[in-house]
Amino acid sequence: MSSVTDQAEFQERANANQARLAAALKPTYDVIVCGAGASGSVVAARLAENPDVQVLLIEAGGSDDVEAVLDPGQWPVNLASERVWPFQAITNPHLNGRAIPMPMGKVLGGGSSVNVMLWARGHRSDWDFFAAEAGDDEWGYENVLGIYRRIENWQGAPNTQYRGDSGPVWVEPASDPSPVAQAMLGAAAELGIPTFDSPNGRMMEGPGGAAITDLLIRDGRRHSLFRAYVQPILGKPNLTVLTDTMVRRVILDGKRATGVEFERGGERLTIGARMEVVLSLGAIQTPKLLMHSGIGDQAELNRVGIPVVQHLPGVGQNFQDHVSFGCTWEYNEPIAPRNGGSEASLYWKSRPDLDAPDILFCQVEFPVPSERTAALGVPEHGWTMFAGLAQPKSRGRLLLRDSDALAPLEIDANMLSDPEDVRAAARCVELCRELGNAQAFRPFVKREAMPGDLKGEAMADYIRDAAVTYWHQTCTAKMGRDAMSVVDGSLRVYGVEGLRIVDGSIMPRVTTGNTQAPCAVIGERAAEMIRATHRF
Numbered sequence: 001m002s003s004v005t006d007q008a009e010f011q012e013r014a015n016a017n018q019a020r021l022a023a024a025l026k027p028t029y030d031v032i033v034c035g036a037g038a039s040g041s042v043v044a045a046r047l048a049e050n051p052d053v054q055v056l057l058i059e060a061g062g063s064d065d066v067e068a069v070l071d072p073g074q075w076p077v078n079l080a081s082e083r084v085w086p087f088q089a090i091t092n093p094h095l096n097g098r099a100i101p102m103p104m105g106k107v108l109g110g111g112s113s114v115n116v117m118l119w120a121r122g123h124r125s126d127w128d129f130f131a132a133e134a135g136d137d138e139w140g141y142e143n144v145l146g147i148y149r150r151i152e153n154w155q156g157a158p159n160t161q162y163r164g165d166s167g168p169v170w171v172e173p174a175s176d177p178s179p180v181a182q183a184m185l186g187a188a189a190e191l192g193i194p195t196f197d198s199p200n201g202r203m204m205e206g207p208g209g210a211a212i213t214d215l216l217i218r219d220g221r222r223h224s225l226f227r228a229y230v231q232p233i234l235g236k237p238n239l240t241v242l243t244d245t246m247v248r249r250v251i252l253d254g255k256r257a258t259g260v261e262f263e264r265g266g267e268r269l270t271i272g273a274r275m276e277v278v279l280s281l282g283a284i285q286t287p288k289l290l291m292h293s294g295i296g297d298q299a300e301l302n303r304v305g306i307p308v309v310q311h312l313p314g315v316g317q318n319f320q321d322h323v324s325f326g327c328t329w330e331y332n333e334p335i336a337p338r339n340g341g342s343e344a345s346l347y348w349k350s351r352p353d354l355d356a357p358d359i360l361f362c363q364v365e366f367p368v369p370s371e372r373t374a375a376l377g378v379p380e381h382g383w384t385m386f387a388g389l390a391q392p393k394s395r396g397r398l399l400l401r402d403s404d405a406l407a408p409l410e411i412d413a414n415m416l417s418d419p420e421d422v423r424a425a426a427r428c429v430e431l432c433r434e435l436g437n438a439q440a441f442r443p444f445v446k447r448e449a450m451p452g453d454l455k456g457e458a459m460a461d462y463i464r465d466a467a468v469t470y471w472h473q474t475c476t477a478k479m480g481r482d483a484m485s486v487v488d489g490s491l492r493v494y495g496v497e498g499l500r501i502v503d504g505s506i507m508p509r510v511t512t513g514n515t516q517a518p519c520a521v522i523g524e525r526a527a528e529m530i531r532a533t534h535r536f
């Protein structure tokens with residue numbers, strides 16, 4: 001859209017259209033997409049491209065037209081706002097008895113409206129693993145690379161092999177990055193770690209490397225996946241977007257999903273779906289809603305008194321996240337964060353014999369301690385290496401507390417329960433210190449604030465105290481073909497017709513890197529498959 005006036009006029013028309021559509025809800029739509037987050041925005045918009053298909057997109061959160069969402073530098077503000085679900089994991093003995101927060105987005109755009117805006121496609125091995133688990137080569141790296149080319153509107157140096165320049169997602173290399181981001185690349189080079197023009201491309205086909213990050217920022221504003229896909233089509237008559245509307249359960253006729261029950265404005269309503277119901281509620285709410293709809297482990301559902309429709313023991317299991325352990329340095333002179341405050345990332349292997357990177361480092365241009373390491377004394381002006389496990393071995397699970405759909409559930413994240421994770425974490429922190437104490441950082445750094453030179457148990461203790469979520473909760477309704485799989489390669493829930501899961505829940509294992517780009521691919525794949533099934 002050309003001018004600010006055009007944009008304002010479009011916004012006004014779009015708002016009026018959506019108000020009209022929401023005031024005259026139909027008893028049935030062709031497809032109901034639950035959750036307007038990273039994946040839900042993509043699948044809903046792609047389906048609504050066909051004017052003959054009526055799409056209803058339901059979101060529990062509200063508008064994203066908020067400065068804390070749109071101004072890239074303000075993302076931390078959202079973490080203490082109504083724009084996140086304030087999830088908290090249960091007390092974990094492997095984290096020295098800590099119960100860590102793990103918020104997720106609750107606003108149009110979901111996580112993509114509150115996140116740090118990094119665009120990271122995942123490693124070749126992730127997608128090839130997805131393909132092997134699904135038994136479908138279309139999930140493999142070569143095909144997914146084509147999807148990325150199709151969806152990106154790449155703003156960096158042209159590269160037809162890896163990048164597309166006409167898709168809906170505006171991806172740009174961090175503009176005018178901080179000198180400490182450049183220093184990260186210098187430090188990597190000192191340690192013999194290769195550096196690349198972008199983390200998305202060749203870097204994620206081999207052992208890893210370091211690069212200035214790619215960001216979803218357009219004209220200095222956050223470009224969430226909602227803004228990329230849904231916002232431009234809010235004026236269409238066949239796409240209805242409901243905000244502040246909480247889906248309670250899927251309505252089933254026998255083993256067929258026929259609609260959803262939801263709460264809106266204090267009323268409980270039901271709406272039917274002629275073709276399909278799509279769950280895109282994120283890796284905590286999707287399995288929760290499945291269980292409240294009678295789809296889950298039989299014993300677990302019996303325990304809380306929910307009648308079983310379909311026994312699927314994998315629902316809510318296999319929980320994964322990239323646990324991170326911040327290491328912090330004090331600046332010589334304060335340097336203001338630029339963009340979203342995270343402009344350089346590095347992926348590497350904790351053991352040379354691994355096939356792919358298993359540790360990741362996103363530099364953050366301000367301190368990010370855990371509540372416990374904060375007590376060690378955080379410098380007023382400093383930066384943190386947000387260093388974590390890219391392929392954790394520990395697995396968590398989600399359990400219902402009772403049959404009330406609105407009651408919170410129990411998140412047993414179980415981080416660091418596998419000893420292999422503590423070993424990899426120790427290597428991760430060591431490498432972090434080698435990087436942060438390298439020559440390249442000397443002009444900017446007064447001192448290493450934490451952790452210092454720790455060994456053995458002291459190192460393990462620091463790791464358990466420093467561990468925080470990377471906010472990459474995933475894998476709780478995994479795609480695959482074994483007894484613990486919840487969806488097949490087409491993302492259809494086993495044993496139930498007309499119901500697909502389209503979000504980070506379906507990952508068989510968490511991708512190597514930040515998760516929103518893979519969630520966009522999941523949305524794209526789902527749209528292709530739904531259109532093929534219903535021939536539109």
Ligand SMILES: Cc1cc2nc3c(=O)[nH]c(=O)nc-3n(C[C@H](O)[C@H](O)[C@H](O)COP(=O)(O)OP(=O)(O)OC[C@H]3O[C@@H](n4cnc5c(N)ncnc54)[C@H](O)[C@@H]3O)c2cc1C
Pocket residue numbers: 034035036037038039040058059060061079103104105106107108109110111112114115116117118119120245246247248280281282283285289470471472473502503504505514515516517519
């Ligand atoms: C603070 C933070 C920083 C992050 N940083 C990055 C980053 O820089 N780069 C990156 O790639 N990834 C990042 N992530 C992760 C990334 O944003 C998520 O992995 C991604 O958004 C997950 O997509 P999803 O579609 O699975 O779920 P979500 O994006 O979480 O979307 C789920 C949507 O469903 C809605 N919903 C849930 N329950 C209901 C219900 N019952 N009824 C109606 N609606 C409901 C939610 O409100 C939400 O909008 C970050 C996440 C957070 C929270």
